[in-house]
Amino acid sequence: MGALAVPEIRLEGLTLAYDRHPAVHHLSGSFVPGSLTAVVGPNGAGKSTLLKALAGLIKPAEGRVTLSSLQQRDIAYLPQQADVDGSVPLSVLEVVALGHWRRMGLFGGLRGDDIEAASGALSAVGLAGFETRAIGTLSAGQFQRALFARMMLQNAKVILLDEPFTAIDARTTADLLDLVRRWHDEKRTVVTVLHDYDQVRRNFPETLLLARELVAWGPTEDTLSAGNLLKARAMAESWRDDALVCRRPAA
Amino acid sequence: MSLAGLLLDPFLDYAFMRRALVACLALSLGSAPVGVFLVLRRMSLLGDALSHAILPGAAVGFVFGGLSLWPMSLGGFVAAVVVALLSGWVARTTRLREDASFAGFYLIALALGVLLISTHGSPVDLMHVLFGSVLAVDNDSLLLVAAVASFTTLALALIWRPLVVECVDPGFLKAVGGHGGATHMLFMALVVVNLVAGFQALGTLMAVGLMMLPAAAARFWASSIEGMALVGVLLAMLASVVGLLFSFHFQLASGPSIVLVAGLVYVASLLAGPRESVLRRYFPGQHLEA
Numbered sequence: 437m438g439a440l441a442v443p444e445i446r447l448e449g450l451t452l453a454y455d456r457h458p459a460v461h462h463l464s465g466s467f468v469p470g471s472l473t474a475v476v477g478p479n480g481a482g483k484s485t486l487l488k489a490l491a492g493l494i495k496p497a498e499g500r501v502t503l504s505s506l507q508q509r510d511i512a513y514l515p516q517q518a519d520v521d522g523s524v525p526l527s528v529l530e531v532v533a534l535g536h537w538r539r540m541g542l543f544g545g546l547r548g549d550d551i552e553a554a555s556g557a558l559s560a561v562g563l564a565g566f567e568t569r570a571i572g573t574l575s576a577g578q579f580q581r582a583l584f585a586r587m588m589l590q591n592a593k594v595i596l597l598d599e600p601f602t603a604i605d606a607r608t609t610a611d612l613l614d615l616v617r618r619w620h621d622e623k624r625t626v627v628t629v630l631h632d633y634d635q636v637r638r639n640f641p642e643t644l645l646l647a648r649e650l651v652a653w654g655p656t657e658d659t660l661s662a663g664n665l666l667k668a669r670a671m672a673e674s675w676r677d678d679a680l681v682c683r684r685p686a687a
Numbered sequence: 688m689s690l691a692g693l694l695l696d697p698f699l700d701y702a703f704m705r706r707a708l709v710a711c712l713a714l715s716l717g718s719a720p721v722g723v724f725l726v727l728r729r730m731s732l733l734g735d736a737l738s739h740a741i742l743p744g745a746a747v748g749f750v751f752g753g754l755s756l757w758p759m760s761l762g763g764f765v766a767a768v769v770v771a772l773l774s775g776w777v778a779r780t781t782r783l784r785e786d787a788s789f790a791g792f793y794l795i796a797l798a799l800g801v802l803l804i805s806t807h808g809s810p811v812d813l814m815h816v817l818f819g820s821v822l823a824v825d826n827d828s829l830l831l832v833a834a835v836a837s838f839t840t841l842a843l844a845l846i847w848r849p850l851v852v853e854c855v856d857p858g859f860l861k862a863v864g865g866h867g868g869a870t871h872m873l874f875m876a877l878v879v880v881n882l883v884a885g886f887q888a889l890g891t892l893m894a895v896g897l898m899m900l901p902a903a904a905a906r907f908w909a910s911s912i913e914g915m916a917l918v919g920v921l922l923a924m925l926a927s928v929v930g931l932l933f934s935f936h937f938q939l940a941s942g943p944s945i946v947l948v949a950g951l952v953y954v955a956s957l958l959a960g961p962r963e964s965v966l967r968r969y970f971p972g973q974h975l976e977a
Contacts, residue, residue, distance in 0.1 A: 491862055493861060493862065508864055509863065509864065511862075512862070513862045515862075519856070519857065519858050520855060520856045520858075520859075521854060523727075524727050524851075524854045524855040524912070525909070525910050525911050525912055525915070526851070526911075526912070531855065531856070534852060534856075537863045537865065542846075542848055542849055542865065542866065543848070570910070571855070586859075590863075
């Protein structure tokens with residue numbers, strides 16, 4: 437495990453709700469240290485909600501996420517379609533260098549080697565020479581590459597990606613998947629929400645299949661069985677306006 | 688009269704003109720950068736809403752202290768902060784978005800303010816509160832304006848990074864625990880104190896003009912946030928000087944003169960500024976090789 441010893445992330449009877457309706461319902465299990473997990477499931481299955489809870493952005497309605505010795509700042513989170521405002525006049529380097537936040541915080545300055553590291557990260561995602569470009573001039577694919585470069589600098593033990601390859605071209609997807617695999621080789625814990633089952637089968641050893649409730653969680657081949665997928669689809673369609681108060685005991 | 692005389696004599700000969708000038712330059716220094724962030728965060732109309740929110744507080748100050756600086760400023764500050772906090776709280780806890788909740792509270796505040804002043808004072812007083820009287824800036828007002836400009840400059844330096852990140856990627860700021868909430872609060876307070884400082888010299892309604900017009904104009908000149916702030920300050924100062932001279936030579940009300948000059952600068956910038964202006968859009972020039 438080496439220098440990047442990552443503790444386990446445990447979910448204990450985790451329920452996440454919007455206006456009392458559960459988006460994630462009594463979910464238990466754990467993300468093994470250094471695991472590379474895909475989170476899949478039908479629309480409205482609570483995948484993004486789960487990631488937000490892992491990132492500490494929403495509070496459980498019931499149950500909990502136990503990070504053991506991990507702190508919030510050990511977790512890097514890339515939301516679905518990051519709400520980045522491209523009209524703000526900032527350069528690509530300035531945005532990527534924010535990945536140093538953990539070290540520089542609110543007031544710390546950027547050192548020479550921070551800027552070098554940011555340039556290095558840009559090269560690693562195939563954006564060498566883009567340092568002074570305005571962020572608003574990047575294409576969707578280039579922009580996602582820049583956000584991955586920022587993630588590299590964050591050097592986080594746990595990396596959460598919410599549908600990082602939606603509306604991204606095949607070439608960029610392949611490059612960024614390489615980067616995800618590299619993070620896995622470096623023993624970081626990576627959790628990624630995805631839609632493309634083939635992509636998951638090819639690249640992600642572990643899969644969590646969610647349909648608000650846990651359908652299956654384990655090795656990808658077992659999780660993505662035809663039976664499980666069918667079950668997930670059936671379970672996803674039971675959101676009801678007149679749902680009763682849940683009486684299931686907390687875990 | 689020589690050109691130099693036209694430009695300099697009013698300030699050399701009249702103390703009230705010098706005081707007005709200093710007040711407006713200091714206001715420009717504080718307000719324009721605040722306006723730049725309002726523009727970048729697409730909250731340009733918020734300044735307008737808050738300027739109305741000052742009114743009932745200033746009115747309460749007026750009822751108790753008459754047309755004097757400190758009670759009206761303090762009252763205005765409290766009222767605007769209350770509106771800002773209430774609106775923010777409603778937006779966070781209910782389904783109403785921030786713009787709608789602001790509209791709700793500032794309209795209540797405005798009606799309350801106008802009612803208070805009209806029952807306790809004359810229409811002249813109301814005009815004074817709404818549109819200020821830059822030519823009656825006394826030493827106390829100068830002190831207030833200078834203090835606000837200094838505080839704003841220091842505070843912006845302090846919260847610059849989180850403020851910029853909040854503009855460009857609020858989700859990231861939240862994820863790294865970058866104190867987005869505290870930053871937002873302090874920033875709102877900056878908007879309010881600058882409007883309060885401007886309200887004595889320019890009036891509650893005109894103070895927004897010096898905040899927003901140069902900031903919006905700066906968008907067409909600068910390609911970085913620092914650049915926008917700098918250009919905004921310079922344009923606001925230019926509008927202040929030119930507006931004061933206009934009002935002096937043509938016997939016009941000073942607040943509207945300054946804001947109209949700022950408006951001219953804004954229209955000229957959006958027509959012919961070097962960056963993504965109307966001119967650039969219709970006459971982009973031959974495209975480049977790469």
